[in-house]
Amino acid sequence: xxxxxxxxxxxxxxxxxxxxxxxxxxxxxxxxxxxxxxxxxxxxxxxxxxxxxxxxxxxxxxxxxxxxxxxxxxxxxxxxxxxxxxxxxxxxxxxxxxxxxxxxxxxxxxxxxxxxxxxxxxxxxxxxxxxxxxxxxxxxxxxxxxxxxxxxxxxxxxxxxxxxxxxxxxxxxxxxxxxxxxxxxxxxxxxxxxxxxxxxxxxxxxxxxxxxxxxxxxxxxxxxxxxxxxxxxxxxxxxxxxxxxxxxxxxxxxxxxxxxxxxxxxxxxxxxxxxxxxxxxxxxxxxxxxxxxxxxxxxxxxxxxxxxxxxxxxxxxxxxxxxxxxxxxxxxxxxxxxxxxxxxxxxxxxxxxxxxxxxxxxxxxxxxxxxxxxxxxxxxxxxxxxxxxxxxxxxxxxxxxxxxxxxxxxxxxxxxxxxxxxxxxxxxxxxxxxxxxxxxxxxxxxxxxxxxxxxxxxxxxxxxxxxxxxxxxxxxxxxxxxxxxxxxxxxxxxxxxxxxxxxxxxxxxxxxxxxxxxxxxxxxxxxxxxxxxxxxxxxxxxxxxxxxxxxxxxxxxxxxxxxxxxxxxxxxxxxxxxxxxxxxxxxxxxxxxxxxxxxxxxxxxxxxxxxxxxxxxxxxxxxxxxxxxxxxxxxxxxxxxxxxxxxxxxxxxxxxxxxxxxxxxxxxxxxxxxxxxxxxxxxxxxxxxxxxxxxxxxxxxxxxxxxxxxxxxxxxxxxxxxxxxxxxxxxxxxxxxxxxxxxxxxxxxxxxxxxxxxxxxxxxxxxxxxxxxxxxxxxxxxxxxxxxxxxxxxxxxxxxxxxxxxxxxxxxxxxxxxxxxxxxxxxx
Ligand SMILES: *[C@@H]1O[C@H](CO)[C@@H](O)[C@H](O)[C@H]1NC(C)=O
Ligand SMILES: *[C@@H]1O[C@H](CO)[C@@H](O)[C@H](O)[C@H]1NC(C)=O
Ligand SMILES: *[C@@H]1O[C@H](CO)[C@@H](O)[C@H](O)[C@H]1NC(C)=O
Ligand SMILES: *[C@@H]1O[C@H](CO)[C@@H](O)[C@H](O)[C@H]1NC(C)=O
Ligand SMILES: *[C@@H]1O[C@H](CO)[C@@H](O)[C@H](O)[C@H]1NC(C)=O
Ligand SMILES: *[C@@H]1O[C@H](CO)[C@@H](O)[C@H](O)[C@H]1NC(C)=O
Ligand SMILES: *[C@@H]1O[C@H](CO)[C@@H](O)[C@H](O)[C@H]1NC(C)=O
Ligand SMILES: *[C@@H]1O[C@H](CO)[C@@H](O)[C@H](O)[C@H]1NC(C)=O
Ligand SMILES: *[C@@H]1O[C@H](CO)[C@@H](O)[C@H](O)[C@H]1NC(C)=O
Ligand SMILES: *[C@@H]1O[C@H](CO)[C@@H](O)[C@H](O)[C@H]1NC(C)=O
Ligand SMILES: *[C@@H]1O[C@H](CO)[C@@H](O)[C@H](O)[C@H]1NC(C)=O
Ligand SMILES: *[C@@H]1O[C@H](CO)[C@@H](O)[C@H](O)[C@H]1NC(C)=O
Numbered sequence: 001x002x003x004x005x006x007x008x009x010x011x012x013x014x015x016x017x018x019x020x021x022x023x024x025x026x027x028x029x030x031x032x033x034x035x036x037x038x039x040x041x042x043x044x045x046x047x048x049x050x051x052x053x054x055x056x057x058x059x060x061x062x063x064x065x066x067x068x069x070x071x072x073x074x075x076x077x078x079x080x081x082x083x084x085x086x087x088x089x090x091x092x093x094x095x096x097x098x099x100x101x102x103x104x105x106x107x108x109x110x111x112x113x114x115x116x117x118x119x120x121x122x123x124x125x126x127x128x129x130x131x132x133x134x135x136x137x138x139x140x141x142x143x144x145x146x147x148x149x150x151x152x153x154x155x156x157x158x159x160x161x162x163x164x165x166x167x168x169x170x171x172x173x174x175x176x177x178x179x180x181x182x183x184x185x186x187x188x189x190x191x192x193x194x195x196x197x198x199x200x201x202x203x204x205x206x207x208x209x210x211x212x213x214x215x216x217x218x219x220x221x222x223x224x225x226x227x228x229x230x231x232x233x234x235x236x237x238x239x240x241x242x243x244x245x246x247x248x249x250x251x252x253x254x255x256x257x258x259x260x261x262x263x264x265x266x267x268x269x270x271x272x273x274x275x276x277x278x279x280x281x282x283x284x285x286x287x288x289x290x291x292x293x294x295x296x297x298x299x300x301x302x303x304x305x306x307x308x309x310x311x312x313x314x315x316x317x318x319x320x321x322x323x324x325x326x327x328x329x330x331x332x333x334x335x336x337x338x339x340x341x342x343x344x345x346x347x348x349x350x351x352x353x354x355x356x357x358x359x360x361x362x363x364x365x366x367x368x369x370x371x372x373x374x375x376x377x378x379x380x381x382x383x384x385x386x387x388x389x390x391x392x393x394x395x396x397x398x399x400x401x402x403x404x405x406x407x408x409x410x411x412x413x414x415x416x417x418x419x420x421x422x423x424x425x426x427x428x429x430x431x432x433x434x435x436x437x438x439x440x441x442x443x444x445x446x447x448x449x450x451x452x453x454x455x456x457x458x459x460x461x462x463x464x465x466x467x468x469x470x471x472x473x474x475x476x477x478x479x480x481x482x483x484x485x486x487x488x489x490x491x492x493x494x495x496x497x498x499x500x501x502x503x504x505x506x507x508x509x510x511x512x513x514x515x516x517x518x519x520x521x522x523x524x525x526x527x528x529x530x531x532x533x534x535x536x537x538x539x540x541x542x543x544x545x546x547x548x549x550x551x552x553x554x555x556x557x558x559x560x561x562x563x564x565x566x567x568x569x570x571x572x573x574x575x576x577x578x579x580x581x582x583x584x585x586x587x588x589x590x591x592x593x594x595x596x597x598x599x600x601x602x603x604x605x606x607x608x609x610x611x612x613x614x615x616x617x618x619x620x621x622x623x624x625x626x627x628x629x630x631x632x633x634x635x636x637x638x639x640x641x642x643x644x645x646x647x648x649x650x651x652x653x654x655x656x657x658x659x660x661x662x663x664x665x666x667x668x669x670x671x672x673x674x675x676x677x678x679x680x681x682x683x684x685x686x687x688x689x690x691x692x693x694x695x696x697x698x699x700x701x702x703x704x705x706x707x708x709x710x711x712x713x714x715x716x717x718x719x720x721x722x723x724x725x726x727x728x729x730x731x732x733x734x735x736x737x738x739x740x741x742x743x744x745x746x747x748x749x750x751x752x753x754x755x756x757x758x759x760x761x762x763x764x765x766x767x768x769x770x771x772x773x774x775x776x777x778x779x780x781x782x783x784x785x786x787x788x789x790x791x792x793x794x795x796x797x798x799x800x801x802x803x804x805x806x807x808x809x810x811x812x813x814x815x816x817x818x819x820x821x822x823x824x825x826x827x828x
Contacts, residue, residue, distance in 0.1 A: 030101070030125040035094030038062060038086075043069055046129040049077075053091060058180040061085030064093050064103050064112070065182075066131055066147065068255070072276050077131055077154040077257065078147050079182040081112035099123035101135050101145065114145045130158040152182065155258040157248055163191040164242040173260040187264040195369045196396060197235055197243050201264055201284065207292045208264050209284050210407060212362055215395030216766070216794070217688055221362040223414030224282070236793070256281065289409050292365075296331025297404035300358070304412060312408065313356055314422040331404070336423040340385035351424035353382065355390075361418040362409035363391050364401055372398040381421065389420045394691040502566045503578035505589055510534060510544055510580055517546065523596070533592060541592035542577060546585070557662030558586055564661040568634055572626030574649055574659040593657065595650035598712075602645055608715055613744040613753065615654050616712050620756065621781060622656040623648060627705060628774045630658070631698045637667040639696055643704035644685045645711060665696065673697040684718045689768055699768035702777065706763025713756055715741030724764045725794040731761055756781065761791035 027042050036042060041052030050069040053062050054076065064080040080093075081103045090106030096113070099120030103112040120137045123144060127133050133147040148159045153175050155161060162171045172190030176182045187208065192200045196213035198221075212221015214235045219225055232247045249256065255271040266284040271277075288294060288308060289301035295309035296318075302308060309323075311332035317323035318330045339353050355378065372380050377398035381387040386402040393399065393416055405420070513534035514521045523531045523543060532544045547558045565576045580587040598619065601607045611619075623643075630638040641663040649657045665674065673695060687703035689695045707718045710727055718724070730738050737745065739757055759780045765771050770792055772780065779785045 028127050030093060030095060032095040035092050037092050038089035042127055044127045044129045048129050049127055049131040051127045051133060056180045056182060061087065062089060062091055063182055066127070066133060071255065071271055073278065075278070077156060078152050082152065082182045082184055084111040086111065095123055095125065101125045116144055120144060131156055132158070153260045159246065161190055161245045162242055163193060165193050166241050175260045175264060176262050178262050185262055187260055189260045189266055191243050191245055193243055194366060196367065199245070201260065201266060203264055209290060209292055210365060213367065213396055215393050217395060217692065220393055220416055223411040293407045295328045295408070297406055298332040299328055300408040300410055302410040312358065312420055314420070314426040336425050338421065338423050353421050353423055354427040355419035356422050356427060358418045358420060360411045360413065360415040362407070362411060362415055363399065363418055364405040365407045366403065367399040367401055369396065370398045370400065378419065387421065389418060391416055391418045395688065505578040505580045507580055507582040507585055509536070510587060510589065513542065514544055543590045543592045545588045545590065547587065558588070560664065561661040562588060564638060564664045564666060567636065570626055570629040572622045572657055573629065574657040593649040594652050595654060597646045598648035598650060598656065599645035601650065602711060602715055603717055608741065608743055613746065613749045616744060617752065619654070619656045620709055620712055623658065623705065623708065624774055624778050624781065626658040627701060628778060631701070631774050639665045639667060639698060640701050641665060641696055642682060643701055643708060644682045645708060687768065688766055697768060698773060699771045702763050702771045702774060705777070706760045709756060709760035709763065713741065713753060713760065714739055715743065728761055728791060728794055731757055755783065758788050758791070762788065765792050766794050
């Protein structure tokens, strides 16, 4: 009995508390009947945000606003009647007869309204857990109005800042006048699309700060962005030309927001629950240099210098007196006219202009954009008289500038290289004593270097032929490896290299087999030197890769290749037969591949016909098996880092073999990712994280594989991240025909081809984690995995393709096809 009564009581309690909770949770909405007065608030369903009346510090005015409910520091994120405060506590927030959300004063005068154009019956306002206040009609799900579309000074998770490029309509932040006055201040911040989207802060209508162009991952004018934001930000256009900026961090319990404060600075703050205060994570403006155009036209700002402004090389202050007084507004002017100006002035043009490289720069405002590759970008700029500078970014492409260069800044880290056009005479000689002294010193050093070298040569001749033992070579290799990798101990794996197992071939034999390295035996140019065809005395055909003596480069790659490939054996990897190291000659000997490399077949105008779909699929499969062996099945984990069509060799049956391990990296057992400061590889095949941050892993090889796969199917070269975006777009629009080489377009293979394209697109996704591993790729190709996930849209910002006057053929090739691949390694 006692027991029963107890249960009854607790049941009653539960019922009661349920009732109370129900009552409480119902208060996230406002209707015409259920309005709120000055002393009441509503709270979002999950309890994160509150809406009600408040007064800012040092003020008695009353405002309707939204603030964090669970944070001990009172923090307002949105204000309704910013410009029309209530003077006493007799205000109410309600729904008007026509369905608007309104703030009324004691006299029922409307101080603020959501200003709907059409009247709605029985609408209600609800405060959502994201902090968004939404107005709904009788149909739920569609919002008639939302506070996220009318932000105050705060940008939060789930919010979107946007700009419609056609209408100019912006959703942007506006600052408060002061911390005690929420009325609309002088500063606003939003997206501006001048060919490339950027974030701007304006002081009234004047630019006050800019972020630099968005490259698909980061804003390249924010030097510390890489470390802080890479995963967080997203800036994408929709199909109607509206650009949206949003952010999200993987850690949901991290409360963070961006605020445009009354001084015009955007600050990212996070709430530190330990200390109960908002800590500053990042600020847009940190130094005087961050103010837009601080140093005027052609002036460059460096906060580490004093004074902070200087003219860029080849330029001088327009008004020296003003400049020396620290008034930099009139900027700098060119000292020596460019070739075009000289020609126009009647005098003879003389020598061509050149470019001066400025490193770690915030690039100037008002850039154009073209799809040209780096080398073409330079030539395009040189050929156009109005082009004064250019820069190249992997995510954006070519950026030329005309007119004045405004808002230049030199960073101590981050930024990109800017090439400024100067007259030949500026580049030729600086006319400077310092330079002459430096040159003299350098010549001296070189001269003594030559003397020492000759002496050393003479001495080694005395000792007879020099043989550099393998053990010593590997030592040099290890040393270099460590240098490149910094503190990491990657060299360890290489230490154990059992190079002695590799057959050593004799130089004379190789020379005679290749007809003394005769030009007619040359097969091509490999990573670090020419490759010759040879025939050993026993009749075996070989390919001899000879490290070119002249360049002095490539020793590292040579040793790397020797170390890596000597341990590998797989039918889809090219086989190393031996090596030869005698004196200064260093050579690697491979099995001979009669059909040379894949690119010759794919991109040639005659040969693609030999590659029907069956053969292509066989090649795709072979490459993936070779790659799987590298990544997983060999005793070591090896990242190739330079997978591309010209590194895939074909044997007599057109079976693919991966070659050129000059860049490959051996990973330790439990490592999956590494960084390098020296980004090597081929542009177009490089993943974003590798090209931009030097991070490589299995997934960067998967990216290159994806590009290769798309190339094999389309029969066209891939030249940029944009091409991947294009492919994604066409695939999404079901335009498979445009993605497929006409030669393989046969209905019976359509499904298989479609599947391959799908896999290729999964491999070229922006985020490494989204890409499948090679073993999954193989299962997908073999249809062992039936349901493939949808490839995510590349974050690449859509470029506006301007009508190209030059030629229609050019137009066609503009985005995805390019006949040049540039290998981004110094001196290659
Ligand atoms: C607000 O409404 C509550 C209940 O409806 C009432 O108790 C309170 O006095 C009102 N406050 C003001 C300032 O009118
Ligand atoms: C409010 O006034 C006090 C005293 O004048 C001042 O110290 C404080 O900074 C003010 N607070 C704000 C937010 O303006
Ligand atoms: C509040 O102010 C309004 C005018 O803004 C006035 O009409 C009303 O009487 C005031 N109410 C109180 C309680 O002071
Ligand atoms: C609503 O419209 C009125 C009159 O056109 C205008 O004064 C007011 O600023 C508008 N309110 C908002 C929140 O846009
Ligand atoms: C919703 O309201 C509109 C008018 O605002 C009315 O025409 C429509 O019939 C209503 N729908 C429902 C389901 O009540
Ligand atoms: C509006 O709400 C009232 C009260 O809930 C209800 O009587 C009326 O029918 C509703 N009107 C419409 C058009 O739904
Ligand atoms: C805002 O701009 C106006 C003129 O454009 C100026 O008078 C005012 O002082 C500025 N306010 C602030 C807070 O800078
Ligand atoms: C904003 O512009 C106003 C006038 O245009 C100027 O007085 C003020 O100093 C500027 N504010 C900043 C922070 O530069
Ligand atoms: C998420 O953020 C909270 C608060 O800043 C922190 O305590 C927690 O460790 C973070 N979790 C992860 C997985 O980073
Ligand atoms: C700086 O120079 C400009 C252009 O000559 C002039 O208009 C401006 O008043 C000067 N500013 C100061 C602070 O002297
Ligand atoms: C053109 O040449 C004349 C005479 O050499 C020189 O005075 C003038 O500054 C030149 N003009 C330009 C724009 O270089
Ligand atoms: C030079 O570049 C500008 C800006 O990019 C462009 O408008 C102009 O057409 C170009 N001129 C030539 C001759 O290509």
